[in-house]
Amino acid sequence: VRAVARTASANTLLVSLGSHLPLLVLLSAAPRLLDRGALSVGELLGATSYLVSGVAPALRSLVAVLGSWGVQLATVLRRLSRSTPARQDTPGEARGPGGLTRTPRSFDISLTDVSYAYGPEAAPVIDKLSLDIPAGSHLTVVGPSGAGKSTLTTLLAGLAGPAGGRLTLGGVPAAEVDRAWLRRAVTLIPQEAYVFTGTVRDNLRYLCPQARDADLLASATAVGARALVDRLGGLDAPLGLDGPPLSCGERQLVALARAHVSPASIVLLDEACCHLDPAAEERAERAFMERGTTLVVVAHRISSALRAPRVLVLDGDRTAVGTHARLLEKSPLYADLAGHWVSAGIP
Template sequence: MVWRAVWRRPGQVARIGAWSVLEALPAFLIGHAVARAIEDGFAAGSVGTGLGWLAALGGAWVVAALAARQVVLAVAAVAEPFRDDLLTRVVEGAVREGQDSSAVARAGMQVELARDAFAAVVTTVRGFAFTAGGVLLGMLTLAPGALVLVLPPFAAGLGLFLMSLPLLARRQRAFLIADEELAAAMAVTAGGLRDIVACGDEDRVADRLAGRVEAQAAAARALARVTAVRTAALGVGGWLPVVLVLAGTPWLASGGAGAGVIVGMLAYLTQSLVPALNGLVHGLGVSGVRLVATLSRIVAGAPPEPPAAPRARPAGAEVTLRGVTFAYGPHSEPVVDRLDLRVPEGDHLAVVGPSGAGKSTLAALMAGVLRPGAGEVTIGGVPAHAADQSARVLIPQEAYVFRGTLRENLTYLSDGADPGPAVAALGAEWLVERIGGYGALVEPKALSAGERQLVALVRAYLSPARLIILDEASCHLDPAAEARVEDAFTRRGGTLVVVAHRLTSALRARRILLMDGSRTTVGSHEELIRRSPLYADLAGHWQPETVP
């Protein structure tokens, strides 16, 4: 999963590599600059030469700082799609399993942790690779013989650390599980303190919690023991080469290495190689292990993706629900319960009911966004979830507008159609003028909620869909603008389903569906006034001035 996320953006990987070369410039130059500043400059009595070499090293650090900023931006361009993929997987799994919002929120936090850890791992591994490469190349060109003292312990320390990573990942995952189990047990206990005291069950509950605490502490101790390997790896791979170079100074001097070269070699080790290895050890040891542990939790918690259903073009825009039941969880009360409903092609249906009655759920079921736990929803004889996406459009209350030109926002469901007739039909000319024309860039945050809704409504009007579902999609418009929108969609043809926000929406519809928990009633406004006390009550609470 991680490799796919990195290599699917080869352009960004190349960008990361190019800027990393510049960022690693000081790692290559530091030893040469120090050696030449001493031997050709200060030791030879040429202060200007010595300062010149040090100034060159300072300039390399400036270049490296500028390159580091570009590396961060390039890594972000790789990490954000990785986060989006994980979040999509989590949300799709939650929808299929009917998980509640708290489970989705917890999974979302895990995704954020995975994204941050992924970015840290990419940054750390890249930094180590280029820095170590620069140091080794610098040593090779400054004092090749010193590599005999540096490479063996460096390779041994690096190998020791890499071999410890699988065990470290397992211990980290065990610690995370123990920590979560303790937190869950504490939460349950805190919620039942009154009952625990009333039943005199304090000792038993305390013993059970003590067991959780001990399990979490044992997992922490086991993790700490493995973590100690990181310190040993850093000592062997980073600091032992420093000791060996110091101890081998007479041998290096006998081979022609002067004091400047020895100091330059120590600069390579202490200022570049040791910090790079330290960054790798702590970066992979913390962020890398956290990434593996978090991804394993996400993958293990996500149900397998079902095979993609083939999309079919419906024969028409008739919507049929047969025995449809839907609940947001295995133990939740059904929001829609054994509903039978037929919306003929060309019908105009308004859906009304108290808050929480399931109106938005019904709209999502009709559109195929949600799949019923029992029963069947079809569009033109095709299961709603398998219907071609161009067959229907669902506009929710919070309309989606993206950063792009106004024309792109209006026409991306209609393959570049002329937006003018739709804009005129829905009365949106003033909005086009206010934004600055069809070619003007749209900033979603700069639009009001009503303006975003109007953009989405024009987009739906332009689409080829014969089924339009408006889930309070005009609630932020004034009553006159809402009336014009709904009249335009009625004249447009096809099937129109409106989750009503105002009484006028219900009055304009040919039929009205009243939802009240598991009970539903269908009829005209006059019929429902006579047959349903709930509808009469709802109609009485709507503002009279909105009724034409």
């Protein structure tokens, strides 16, 4: 905001000097120029009109555009200069002591007083959250909009590091986990699923390039995407820009099959089934549960919470963890959410 204010002030000064000042000089010198015959009345009117209707708007537009680009460029360069010397990894990818990374021996996840905010002056989206997610367990996350559900999955995926507290995978602090291991072990599927230009085979084995066709078809069948694959024309059929348009639900099925065939042992579904019907959503979730995967589901239906042995209710520093029945008793927010889902007819 301060940068924009400074730029706006500079813009006003430059426009005044570039257009208003020449006009004032011309008008001040006009009587002498007219008396000497160096300038006719028509020429004076033409010059005045040119400065007012031509030079001033053009200069104003030029300065505004350059000023806007300048602010954006300066901001990007400043952020790069702050981040590049401090670390060579992406956010949350700081190296361990001595620059070495470590490989966890298990897929257990533990959060102790973890906090995260989207800026130094912003209120924490996640505030002192403590939670254990044992390997192979199933957790559903619920809460109001803006409660930090997607932020939590971002932290668990290692795409950002906590601002406070401790997050460990297999006992290893998240900042010290080997990044190659993390990318193989954890898969995050967002609400807006990605489909790449290429064949169906290319899309399904994106996270597991060595997967056989039989594995791809088995995973597609498990999550309920086999009918879609057959309708498209099989594994050699084109997708993306070269293929037919897909609905949001069809793109989610492709992403779910891609995650299922991957070697990931921790799968994070951030409303990744929101465009599927309840039966298709249940089939996809059960496919990952039967695979023995650690499954964290950001829920948008009460049925997802009912299927999970544990439910996490996120609401700032007022979090609660427990079964569906227990949370109905001890968490007013969860009771309200469940009541809203039921009254709205969301199965």
